[in-house]
Amino acid sequence: MGKGVEAALEKINLPEQQKEWAFNFLQPSRPVLVTTLEEDQTTHVAPFSWIIPISIKPFLVGMALLAKPRKQRSLSNIENHGEFAANLPGLELARELVLCSYKVKPGVKKAKLAGLTVQPAHKIKPGLIAECRAHLECRVLSIEDSGDHRFVKAEVIHISYDRASYNPDLTPDLNRFAPCIHLTNYMIENGEVHLFLKPGGVSVFDVPYVEK
Numbered sequence: 001m002g003k004g005v006e007a008a009l010e011k012i013n014l015p016e017q018q019k020e021w022a023f024n025f026l027q028p029s030r031p032v033l034v035t036t037l038e039e040d041q042t043t044h045v046a047p048f049s050w051i052i053p054i055s056i057k058p059f060l061v062g063m064a065l066l067a068k069p070r071k072q073r074s075l076s077n078i079e080n081h082g083e084f085a086a087n088l089p090g091l092e093l094a095r096e097l098v099l100c101s102y103k104v105k106p107g108v109k110k111a112k113l114a115g116l117t118v119q120p121a122h123k124i125k126p127g128l129i130a131e132c133r134a135h136l137e138c139r140v141l142s143i144e145d146s147g148d149h150r151f152v153k154a155e156v157i158h159i160s161y162d163r164a165s166y167n168p169d170l171t172p173d174l175n176r177f178a179p180c181i182h183l184t185n186y187m188i189e190n191g192e193v194h195l196f197l198k199p200g201g202v203s204v205f206d207v208p209y210v211e212k
């Protein structure tokens with residue numbers, strides 16, 4: 001970054017009372033639809049953004065799920081059963097994804113409510129969301145407290161994906177679909193408004209190595 005730009009940035013200190021919103025500095029995020037197994041052996045679905053790769057070989061992911069003051073149902077299912085799938089949606093599923101984040105009455109199945117199709121997975125018991133572009137089937141290795149969340153470490157044991165939606169290096173092919181990239185949301189009287197980003201192309205930076 002040029003020195004002139006740095007000089008022009010006017011930094012202020014975040015007041016302590018605004019810290020509960022500080023996670024927004026790390027937005028946008030890439031929510032996935034997580035499927036887990038319910039006690040009645042049906043597939044439960046809810047969106048979660050805080051999921052990242054934490055190892056390449058083996059391929060491990062880490063995911064943070066709210067535990068206090070309210071425990072996510074998905075977290076209880078993962079604790080009870082030890083498996084989940086991360087289903088990767090395109091932007092066309094944004095409305096369904098948000099619907100799956102709403103609280104529902106006991107017995108109501110969120111996948112059905114959102115009109116999503118559950119299909120069998122390859123290596124785990126929870127089903128997959130057929131409308132999603134790719135599916136990471138995960139087996140839990142450990143779960144530990146992480147402030148008001150719990151951090152789930154899991155190994156990805158099987159991956160399936162729509163070949164046409166991904167480039168040969170397995171990045172999303174932006175000419176074929178827009179990934180779900182979430183910026184923010186706010187409440188209105190009878191629901192929530194969610195802002196997702198639309199890809200506007202890519203900027204290419206060709207950066208030569210620095211000579212040692």
Ligand SMILES: Cc1cc2nc3c(=O)[nH]c(=O)nc-3n(C[C@H](O)[C@H](O)[C@H](O)COP(=O)(O)O)c2cc1C
Pocket residue numbers: 031045046047048049050051064065066071072073074075097098100101102103182
């Ligand atoms: C875009 C988006 C991303 C979210 N990411 C997370 C997350 O990373 N961790 C979390 O605990 N909740 C997250 N939530 C909230 C949960 O989806 C929500 O609390 C949901 O009701 C949990 O469902 P469950 O209790 O059926 O598991 C997110 C919600 C949305 C809309």
